[in-house]
Amino acid sequence: MTMTVIWTGMVALSILCGLAAGRGPEVAAAAAEGAAAAVELSLSIAGMLCLWTGVMEVMRQSGLAGQLSRLLAPLLRRLFPQAAGDRRTMDAISANVSANLLGLGNAATPLGLEAARGLARSSPGTASDGLCMLVVCNTASIQLIPTTVASVRAAQGCQTPFDILPAVWLASALSVGVGILACKAFSKVWRA
Amino acid sequence: MDLFFTMLVPLIIGGVALYAAFRRVDVYAALVRGAGAGLDTLLRIVPSLVGLLTAVYMLRASGALDLLAGLLAPVMGRLGLSPELLPLMLVRPVSGSAALGVGSELIATYGPDSALGRTAAVMLGSTETTFYTVAVYFGAVGVTKTRYAIPAALCADLTGFLAAAWAVRVCFG
Numbered sequence: 001m002t003m004t005v006i007w008t009g010m011v012a013l014s015i016l017c018g019l020a021a022g023r024g025p026e027v028a029a030a031a032a033e034g035a036a037a038a039v040e041l042s043l044s045i046a047g048m049l050c051l052w053t054g055v056m057e058v059m060r061q062s063g064l065a066g067q068l069s070r071l072l073a074p075l076l077r078r079l080f081p082q083a084a085g086d087r088r089t090m091d092a093i094s095a096n097v098s099a100n101l102l103g104l105g106n107a108a109t110p111l112g113l114e115a116a117r118g119l120a121r122s123s124p125g126t127a128s129d130g131l132c133m134l135v136v137c138n139t140a141s142i143q144l145i146p147t148t149v150a151s152v153r154a155a156q157g158c159q160t161p162f163d164i165l166p167a168v169w170l171a172s173a174l175s176v177g178v179g180i181l182a183c184k185a186f187s188k189v190w191r192a
Numbered sequence: 193m194d195l196f197f198t199m200l201v202p203l204i205i206g207g208v209a210l211y212a213a214f215r216r217v218d219v220y221a222a223l224v225r226g227a228g229a230g231l232d233t234l235l236r237i238v239p240s241l242v243g244l245l246t247a248v249y250m251l252r253a254s255g256a257l258d259l260l261a262g263l264l265a266p267v268m269g270r271l272g273l274s275p276e277l278l279p280l281m282l283v284r285p286v287s288g289s290a291a292l293g294v295g296s297e298l299i300a301t302y303g304p305d306s307a308l309g310r311t312a313a314v315m316l317g318s319t320e321t322t323f324y325t326v327a328v329y330f331g332a333v334g335v336t337k338t339r340y341a342i343p344a345a346l347c348a349d350l351t352g353f354l355a356a357a358w359a360v361r362v363c364f365g
Contacts, residue, residue: 006323006342010247018254026253034249038241042234050230055208057226058219062212113233113332120333127330132341135329139285139322139345140352146317152296153313158304164313167359171318174355179348186340 053110056095060088072097079137079180082122082130089118093134100142112138129187136183140176144169233332240331244323248287257282273357274308280315281353285322285346292316307360314356319349 018027072094077084080093092115099108112134119130127135146168153161212219251257260282265275273281280298284291298312322345330338 007243007247010251013256014247014250014254016254017256017259018250021255023254027250030249030253031246034246035242037249038243038245039238041245042238042241046231046234049234050227051205053230053233054223054225054227055205057229058212058217058222059208061217061222062208062215064208064211109328110230110233112329116329116333120335125335126337127335127339127341131329131333131335132339132344135326135338135341136344136348138329139320139325140348141318141320143317146313148292149295149313149317152292152299152316153304153309156296156299156304156309161304164310164317164360164363167310167314167356167363168317170359170362171314171352171355175318175348175352178351179344182344182347183340186344190340 049110053114056092056111056114059095060091079133080119080130082128083119086118089115092118096134097137097142100138101144108138129183132187133180133183136179137176140172140179142172142176236332236334237328240327241324244286244327248290251286252283252290271354271357273353274311276302276308277311277315277353277357280312284315284319284353285349286324288321288324291321307364310360310364311357314360315353318356319352322346322349 014027014030018024073090076090076093076097080090083089083093092111096108096111096115099111115134116131119128119134122128122130145162145165149164149168150161153164209219209223212222257279261275261278264278268275268278276298280291280294283294295312295316299309302308302312304310304313322342326338326342326345330336330341
């Protein structure tokens with residue numbers, strides 16, 4: 001329902017604002033553009049998505065994901081107590097978290113979706129606590145090296161584009177920390 | 193260092209393949225099988241993306257984002273954020289490319305080493321495209337009752353924005 005409210009609100013607001021500002025034709029054109037852009041975006045990520053789900057399958061079959069999982073397991077078991085017994089899902093979560101840490105966004109998504117399927121199995125149609133935690137962990141950036149932003153700064157003549165790293169880590173840690181705390185707190189009071 | 197980041201992705205793929213081959217995994221068969229599963233995932237993502245991007249494009253074209261920025265300017269001052277950062281904060285959760293566009297423009301206008309340029313960069317580096325991620329994840333598993341995921345994610349985003357301004361003040365005086 002949340003997405004229904006947000007989506008309908010966005011569309012209604014655009015139409016009202018567009019008409020009031022005399023930008024009706026632009027809004028009309030934008031609707032078609034947005035839908036087309038969604039398909040273009042899907043196509044542009046299709047190759048990387050398939051490649052990384054393929055690599056994930058190789059990692060899984062070779063036992064590499066399991067080793068990564070063991071490294072992150074103590075922390076992740078505390079974040080995902082419901083999935084602690086599900087080996088395959090925990091492997092996918094840990095691989096998703098490590099891909100996010102490395103800033104491999106295109107790799108992290110298919111791994112995260114694999115984890116999401118495992119976490120969603122217990123309650124079809126409704127987000128479980130584990131699924132909410134996974135989504136929040138993925139909406140809060142935990143990227144160690146923000147390469148895109150650094151390249152934008154370098155393009156603007158910055159001599160030390162990576163000097164923002166400590167500030168990024170500080171902000172990321174606080175943001176993820178609050179997201180996790182919010183999940184834990186909401187899970188106690190939220191009714192389905 | 194630059195070469196390291198350029199080569200990171202191929203090195204990971206190559207490393208995984210070598211390791212798996214060494215462990216006697218049929219690497220190519222596994223890769224192709226996994227890639228097929230990726231295509232299934234993609235097909236489930238497309239409908240969510242069509243819905244979301246249509247709304248985002250309409251919102252951008254209508255001027256509603258600029259209007260909101262004007263309305264919220266007084267609140268920004270109280271939070272220790274420049275009002276110039278508001279458009280970035282508004283588009284950041286909805287569109288990654290739009291946020292990068294707005295952020296790049298701020299960095300270009302105020303300079304990459306200005307407090308504002310740095311804050312914009314840290315905001316971009318320490319937050320994610322929340323609504324895109326939410327749409328992709330819940331769309332892929334067919335969940336429509338998202339419960340507290342969006343409020344919790346927005347708490348994290350807001351913290352990231354406030355922390356970005358604070359961290360730049362701490363790290364750069």
